[in-house]
Amino acid sequence: MPEIRQIRVLENILKANDYMAQRLRADWSAAGTFVVNLLSSPGSGKTTLLEATLPRLMKDYRVGVLEGDLETERDAQRIRALGIPVLQITTGGTCHLESHMIEQAWDSLKAEGPFDFLFIENVGNLVCPSSYDLGEHLRVVLLSVPEGDDKPAKYPKAFRTSQALLITKSDLIDYFDFSVDDAVSDARDLRPDIAEFRVSAKTGAGLEDWLDYLLQRRAASESVSGTR
């Protein structure tokens, strides 16, 4: 049966992926680089969130970005326009980033460091990326209001494996039949301690809380690892 063979190989790939991810995380922790992995459907606003977040963060912190896409360098170009070191990973057909891709890209990007924050924008896909640890310290899933409040229940792993849920395009909340309570309640059924933010890159709403959270998480991670 083809399915059974697929699962067996996948387990090996996942083990190899996790091994390399742990090594990356240890290296980043030692260097004081706090790494955030952004997950979502295509078009939920990952790049737009970075465009709104990074200029505020850059005032006090050194920031780098790794962009993941099947094709095109469009997202990297948008980040580079902000004057931020960035590298685009184009996966060809692969539907997610894996830690060996990150290691390769990081090898190139780190010459432009050191970095206090590294953001990884995963391939737009609410399914596959959730199975791949990239060595990040913080995984954040974005859910945009136009997508609908039923996504946590329908795509559980992305929400179960994320420490924070960002409800994006929150300026559209009155236009859509989207219940924040339902979305958050379904996400909390999967992960009771998930942090939740409602943000609009368009109006700026919620961005201060999101930034505070990033700084708190970075500070907590430093005090645990004891570096710097």
Next chain:
Amino acid sequence: MPEIRQIRVLENILKANDYMAQRLRADWSAAGTFVVNLLSSPGSGKTTLLEATLPRLMKDYRVGVLEGDLETERDAQRIRALGIPVLQITTGGTCHLESHMIEQAWDSLKAEGPFDFLFIENVGNLVCPSSYDLGEHLRVVLLSVPEGDDKPAKYPKAFRTSQALLITKSDLIDYFDFSVDDAVSDARDLRPDIAEFRVSAKTGAGLEDWLDYLLQRRAASESVSGTR
């Protein structure tokens, strides 16, 4: 190298998938059932499109639906509420539908037929489903306005393998910085003959053209196969 092994197994799975898909398509053609496979990101409005399309189609045609999701029966419940025979396929973790899943589900659903149209709503994912022929006669990719006009360039295979592109939630076009021309031009670079429709399930705009297209495609398919 894990990647190479993954590709080899994937090729075998794809061959098995295509073999079964061809058999399904032949059976459906012989029975006069025209099959449509709907692909898109999560939350692009596949179920909402079906809710707007099927009541119009049901006046003159017998319609069935297969719903694909990782988890939950929510979409099938929405379709069943219209009085349409429907079966939910929950894939567990699998990020796409495969033809063996369709064959199993069809074995159950066909007792409620015969059907003139069968709609398959794939798992919400703009990457993986595009690699799996399900035996459909027509593949349709949905791109919702809030997702952004850059998606054809960034997720090319979904657009290259689809005969029709539906730009959904078109009532939001003034609210977003979305260029229909850019999206369609990028899609036509990938597939010059792709048909294009702009629809809004909310306002009803564009639905008549989309229905006419479905009927034309079904009629063309019948005259080729010579059945019925």
